[in-house]
Amino acid sequence: MDFLNALILLLNYIFVPALAYGSQLALGAIFVTLIYGILRFANFATGDMMSFGTMVAILFTWYFQSLGISLGVLPTALLAIPLAIVFMIIYMLTIDKFVFSYYRVKKSPPVQLAMVSIGVMFITQAIVRIIIGPFDRRFFDGEKFIMKANQFKEITGLNEGLAIKSTQVLTIIITMIAVSILFWFLNKTKTGKSMRAYSDNEDLALLSGIDPKRVVMITWIIAGILATIGGVLYGLDKSFKPFTYFNNMLPIFAAAIVGGIGNPFGAFLGGYVIAFSEILITYAYKKFFMYILPESMEPNTLIQLLSTDYKFAVSFTILVIVLLFRPSGIFKGKVL
Amino acid sequence: MRQYANVITAYAIMIGLIILVGIFQSWSIALSILNFCLISAVMTMGANIQWGYAGLINFGIMGYTALGGLAAVLVSVPPVREAWQVGGLNIILCVGIIALIAFGVRYVLKNFIKSNKRTIGVGLIIVFGLIILRLVSETAIESIEAVNPAKTGFLGGLGLPIIFSWIVGAFFAGALAYIIGKVALGLRADYLAIATLLISEIVIAVIKHEDWLTRGVKNVIGLNRPVPYEIDLQSAEWFIILVAKWNSGTLNLISDITEKKVLLSQLVIDASSVYVKLCYTGLFTIVVISLLIITQKALYSPWGRMMRAIRDNEEAANAMGKNVIKQHLLIFILGSAIVGIAGAMMVTHDGLFTPGSYRPMRYTFLIWVMVIVGGSGNNFGAILGGFAVWFLWIEAAPIALFFINLFTSGLPETHSLKLHLLNSVPYFRYLMMGLGLLLIMRYRPKGIIPEKIKHI
Numbered sequence: 001m002d003f004l005n006a007l008i009l010l011l012n013y014i015f016v017p018a019l020a021y022g023s024q025l026a027l028g029a030i031f032v033t034l035i036y037g038i039l040r041f042a043n044f045a046t047g048d049m050m051s052f053g054t055m056v057a058i059l060f061t062w063y064f065q066s067l068g069i070s071l072g073v074l075p076t077a078l079l080a081i082p083l084a085i086v087f088m089i090i091y092m093l094t095i096d097k098f099v100f101s102y103y104r105v106k107k108s109p110p111v112q113l114a115m116v117s118i119g120v121m122f123i124t125q126a127i128v129r130i131i132i133g134p135f136d137r138r139f140f141d142g143e144k145f146i147m148k149a150n151q152f153k154e155i156t157g158l159n160e161g162l163a164i165k166s167t168q169v170l171t172i173i174i175t176m177i178a179v180s181i182l183f184w185f186l187n188k189t190k191t192g193k194s195m196r197a198y199s200d201n202e203d204l205a206l207l208s209g210i211d212p213k214r215v216v217m218i219t220w221i222i223a224g225i226l227a228t229i230g231g232v233l234y235g236l237d238k239s240f241k242p243f244t245y246f247n248n249m250l251p252i253f254a255a256a257i258v259g260g261i262g263n264p265f266g267a268f269l270g271g272y273v274i275a276f277s278e279i280l281i282t283y284a285y286k287k288f289f290m291y292i293l294p295e296s297m298e299p300n301t302l303i304q305l306l307s308t309d310y311k312f313a314v315s316f317t318i319l320v321i322v323l324l325f326r327p328s329g330i331f332k333g334k335v336l
Numbered sequence: 337m338r339q340y341a342n343v344i345t346a347y348a349i350m351i352g353l354i355i356l357v358g359i360f361q362s363w364s365i366a367l368s369i370l371n372f373c374l375i376s377a378v379m380t381m382g383a384n385i386q387w388g389y390a391g392l393i394n395f396g397i398m399g400y401t402a403l404g405g406l407a408a409v410l411v412s413v414p415p416v417r418e419a420w421q422v423g424g425l426n427i428i429l430c431v432g433i434i435a436l437i438a439f440g441v442r443y444v445l446k447n448f449i450k451s452n453k454r455t456i457g458v459g460l461i462i463v464f465g466l467i468i469l470r471l472v473s474e475t476a477i478e479s480i481e482a483v484n485p486a487k488t489g490f491l492g493g494l495g496l497p498i499i500f501s502w503i504v505g506a507f508f509a510g511a512l513a514y515i516i517g518k519v520a521l522g523l524r525a526d527y528l529a530i531a532t533l534l535i536s537e538i539v540i541a542v543i544k545h546e547d548w549l550t551r552g553v554k555n556v557i558g559l560n561r562p563v564p565y566e567i568d569l570q571s572a573e574w575f576i577i578l579v580a581k582w583n584s585g586t587l588n589l590i591s592d593i594t595e596k597k598v599l600l601s602q603l604v605i606d607a608s609s610v611y612v613k614l615c616y617t618g619l620f621t622i623v624v625i626s627l628l629i630i631t632q633k634a635l636y637s638p639w640g641r642m643m644r645a646i647r648d649n650e651e652a653a654n655a656m657g658k659n660v661i662k663q664h665l666l667i668f669i670l671g672s673a674i675v676g677i678a679g680a681m682m683v684t685h686d687g688l689f690t691p692g693s694y695r696p697m698r699y700t701f702l703i704w705v706m707v708i709v710g711g712s713g714n715n716f717g718a719i720l721g722g723f724a725v726w727f728l729w730i731e732a733a734p735i736a737l738f739f740i741n742l743f744t745s746g747l748p749e750t751h752s753l754k755l756h757l758l759n760s761v762p763y764f765r766y767l768m769m770g771l772g773l774l775l776i777m778r779y780r781p782k783g784i785i786p787e788k789i790k791h792i
Contacts, residue, residue, distance in 0.1 A: 042526040099774060111393060111525045115708060116777055118701055122770030125697075129763035246697070250537060253530050309545040316534035323523060323531055 001158070006291035008160040012149075018279040019272070020168040020237055023175035026271030027230030028252035030182065030264045031223050037199040037262035038219045039104065041113030045121035046227075047249030051242050052091060052124050053228030054235045055132045057084035058139045065141070073143040073166070081232055089224035095120055096220055104216070121246075128242050137240040140167065167237040178229055179268055182222065186264065191218060199262065250312060251278070254319040260329025270330070274315045282308045343716050343785055350723045357731070364606070367613035369730050374620035375682050376722035380706045381627055381715060382674030388713030388787065389640065390667045391647040393529045396516065398699035399536030400672045402543050402691065403512055404505030404679020409493055409556045409689045411501035416492035419483045423548070426476030427491065430469055437465035480548040490551045499562045501680045502623070509676025510669045512539065517668040521661070533696065544691045556689040563615035569608040576600070579607045616685055623681065624719065627674065631715050643667060644713075697766075702729065705769055709776050711783025720785055728772065732765030 028050060035043045043049075060080035070076050099120060103113050146169055149161025186192040191214075198205040198215045206212060231245065238244075251274050259270025284304040293299075306314065322329065354373075358366035379397065386392040440461045448454045481489045520531045543550050550556070569575045580587060583603050590596045634640050646653040646660055654660050683689050702725065710721020740761065744754040776783065 042530060102778065109525075111529075112777070112781075114526055114529060115704070116774065118704065119770045119773035119777065122701070122705075122766045122773065124770075126763050126766035126770060129766070130757070130760040133760065134763070250534055254534065257527070257530065307545065310541055313538045313541045316538050319534055320519065320531060323527065324519060327523065327527070 002291045005158055005160045006288050008152075008158055008162050009288055009291065012160065012162045014276075014279050014283055016162075016164060016168055018275045020165075020171045021279070022272035022275030023171050024230055024234040024237065024271075025248075025251055025255045025275055026268045027175060027178065027226050027233070028248065029255035029259065029267035029271045030179070031226045031230065032252055032256040033259070033261055033264055033267040034219055034223055034226075036256070037264075038195060038215060039100065039113070041110045041117065042253075044114060044117045044249070045124055046252055047246045048121050048124040048128065048242070049088075049092065049223075050227045050231035050234075050248070051128050051240070051245035053084050053088040053224070054231035054240050054245070055128050056087040057081055057228065057232045058132065058137060058235070058240060060084060061139045071142065074170075075140050075142045075167070075236055077139055077232055077236055078170075081228060084232065085225050085228045088228045089221050092220045092224045093217065096216065101216075125242065125246065132242075134242055137235075139240065140236050142166065165237070167233070171233045171237055174229060174233060178226065182226075182264065185222075195219065247312075251275075251315045254315045257319055258322050258329060260331040263329065263331050266329055266331035273330070274318065277318055278311050278314050281305045281314045282311050343720075346720050346784060347716075350720065350727070353727060364609050364613065367610060367617060369727060371613060371616050371620060371685055372682075372730070373723040373726045374617065374624050375678050375685065376703070376706060376726045377624050377719040378620075378627060378678035378681065378722075379675050379703050380710060380718040380722040381624075381631060382671045382678065383703055383707045384671075384710075384712055384715065384718035385631060385674065386667060386671035387707055388718065389635065389643045389647065390664060391525075392521070392664060392668055392671075393525050394532050394668070394671065395529045395696075395700050395704070396532035396536035396539075396672075397675055397703050398694050398696050399532075399539035400509035400512065400675040401679035401682065401699050402536075402540055402694045403508040404501075404676035404681075405683040405689050405694075406543060406550055407505035407508045407676070408498055408501040408559060408680045408683035409550065411493055411496050411504050412498035412559050413493035413556060414495035416483060416488045416490065419480045419488060419491050419548075422483060423476035423480040424491070426472055427480075427548070430473045430476075433465060433469050433472065437461060437469075440465070477548045485554075488551075489554070490548050497562065498560050498684050499619075501684065502677050505676040505680030506673040507676075509679070510673035513669045513672030514665070517665045521664050521668060533700065536696070536700065540691065540694050543694075550689070550691060553692045555691070557687070559683065559687050559689065561687060562619060562684065563612055566605075566608040566612055569611060570604050575608070575611070576604055579604050582607070620681060620685075623677065627677075628715055628719065635715065702769065705773050709772060709783060711785040711787060713787030714783070714785050717783050717785035717787070721783065724784070725769070725772070728768055729765055732768050733761050735768075736761050736764035 028046060031050075032043060032046050035041070035046075057077055057080040060083050061075075061077045064070070064076050064079055069079065071079055099116055100113065103116060143166055145163060146166050147162060147164040149163040152162045153159070186196060194205065194210045195215050195218065197208070198210055198212065202212075205215075234245075234248070252271075255270035255274045256267045257270070258273055259266025259268065261267075282304065286299055286301070286303050289297075289299050289303060354366050354370055357369060379401070382400075383394065383397060386394045441458050444454060444457050444461065448457075480491060483489060516532060516535055520528055520535070523531055544552050546552065547554065580600060583600075587596055587600065590599060642653070642658055643663065645656075646658060646663055650660055706721040706725040707718055708721070709725055710719065711717025737758070740754070740757045744751070744757065747754045780786075
């Protein structure tokens, strides 16, 4: 019984939240990795592009709510996602046309493109803050919990409860669907294969008749879809605040590099690596040991490896270690 | 002289703008803009040394700035004796343990050949060292933080004049740069950018949460000053006489004695804040000019030529027998140390240290905008970039307000769009920065004042 309690404790406080957070990071990391693999630069506007997509989704959610449209138990924001994606793609393609394409045609070094992306970051940040303001917004509606802690306790008769938020389940399910479609697209369709070829060797791809403009456009479209979904899911699960989204860029980068930048599958796993290590290392294990150890050995401290203040620092430390010992990431990167 | 014409015009325009602010807004505002322009100029010089001279991309500027600020606290705050009594010994012990871990790791790495065993050994040393460190430090930190937490709750500093911290800040930042450089300089440019950005976030996290050292988010206020206090000036006789003389024209116009006194005291209050700011301006100008002379000399020395050679063609420089790795590390340390000076200067100017205010937008990316806009590789350009971008950053709100009023003049005062736009005036500065950066990168990729290389 005690063992089961300990297990539920870990599930409730570590496994479920980390899985949801990891999925959100994974979507962002695939976005970073796609841009890096095909357009060949580190996009510092990642977090702010995600916040742009989320902002559009929130505006549509509010509009739908004012019309009285809702999805019942599901959050209305799901209905807004497709519309937000359309806006996001238009925004990204506009930016690409007016900003990035010039440097791509000129074959500027990646560092210059990264600098340009900082300019885009400033502008996107300004647009988001001018339209929706810098404040914390919650736009979740519908049923909050699938399983409440008390319900679980009643059903199983255990001391520890397992609470599952509907946003967590939604996040995981939607991420899985999106990622499987993406991998199917990249590996099975002709367009996906041409993208991979372009990422592997640009000159050879051009020789074999692949249209670079089309590849770039499709990359931005996929990136727009991923960024919007990732941003909205994060906002539903926690809350929407432009500054938080900007900060999320850092663990997302960490995830992409840990997985091997340019490798979507690596980025996908990297998201979970970062999320799990952040939560595992900053969790206080006192209660867990109280369940599994005999009473005489009960710990009197929190048994916390690092305080929660260092949550971000954990992922960055992992990143630095990976960069030092295996700069190409856990899975070899650079090719889609 | 002709070749310097554009430099001189650009600086003249900049000074003219600041004087305009002085005339139309107030001299106090103009001087504080000027002071921050000078601080930004020091930061851009640091970043410019790394990026312009050597092509190293460093997105960790925020971390070095914060370390410089920390130096200001550690140098100037008087030591908290009680805290040293309860926890000082253990903290010193901890420093010893950290040194032991570092030496242990170094010893193992040097004396054993690369193998799985060695990696495990290094890992074990670090893990056990950290556990011991945790055990030793935990009680000490708790008791230090319990000492009068509303006012101190930390170890304090050395109680020296704050001006020394400018040098100490440089050493702190240089030491951090040495560690980061050893770790990350081998990475490719964009990886280096990301790695330094993340490491600077770690530095901020440590400064924010290690309360025993920095007071963390509780902030340190009331740092001592290298310049006189306004309140002392207002009661100093020589200062009042000086103000009276300066304004004798306006004062003579008023015949009533009480009215004259009221006006004079008002003038003295205004003048005292201007005087204090002028003192800072003087100090900062000395730093900027001496750094400018040093960096300019370095740029046109054999060393500067070597750095440019390394930047432009690493392999060729390597083949010519230049130690690229060593030079990169050196320039990384030098540039970061200059940024550290700027961090200490900033905390000195503000008189307070607020770890919560260090954000990458303001302290890393904005500085990069300055470097790119001003002209990388050219010190005059970098300084001008610092001036121009900081000026725009501060004056963006009034400019945006003007344009919003212009474009929405047809709308009624209570129109929701107009109100919304007026509420979001502060965010237009991001828009301006972004547009400025993109336009400069597109149409003048070498910056306002491009790099000039003298060929002999």
